[in-house]
Amino acid sequence: MKREKKLTKRERKAAEGRTTARAARGGQHIHCVACGRHLDLHEFDDPPKATMIVCKHGSSFPSCVDCESLSRKLVAEHDVTGANVKTAPAWH
Numbered sequence: 001m002k003r004e005k006k007l008t009k010r011e012r013k014a015a016e017g018r019t020t021a022r023a024a025r026g027g028q029h030i031h032c033v034a035c036g037r038h039l040d041l042h043e044f045d046d047p048p049k050a051t052m053i054v055c056k057h058g059s060s061f062p063s064c065v066d067c068e069s070l071s072r073k074l075v076a077e078h079d080v081t082g083a084n085v086k087t088a089p090a091w092h
Contacts, residue, residue, distance in 0.1 A: 010058060029090070030050075030062045031062065031087075031088075031090040031091075032050070032062060032063050032064045032067055032071070032088070033053070033061045033062065033063050033067075033071045033074055033075070033085055033087045033088070034063060034064070034067035034070040034071040034074060034087075034088055035064060035066075035067050035070075035088050036087070036088035036089050036090045036091050037064055037091060038090070038091070038092045039062055039064070048065060049064065049065055050062060050063065050064055050065060051063055051065060051068060053068070053071050053072060053075050055075045055078055055079050055085075056079045057079070061074075061075055061085060074086055074087075
């Protein structure tokens, strides 16, 4: 008898709608990966001033729209090497 397929933790979170920014879960700070600037949740709305970049592994990384190309390069390096994303120090 075959076991029923279970959802992974990531799939369960996605089904519950918790895949957006971490701040939606507990008011945690969000900072751009490339420049470290503090991002508020309203910046992800229209017109977007911030975006989430998803790596090949499915992890999300916040980025300013202005820094998006550099952020994509950092995430691409993470995809190739498997090392942590090189993030800029946070600032407000």
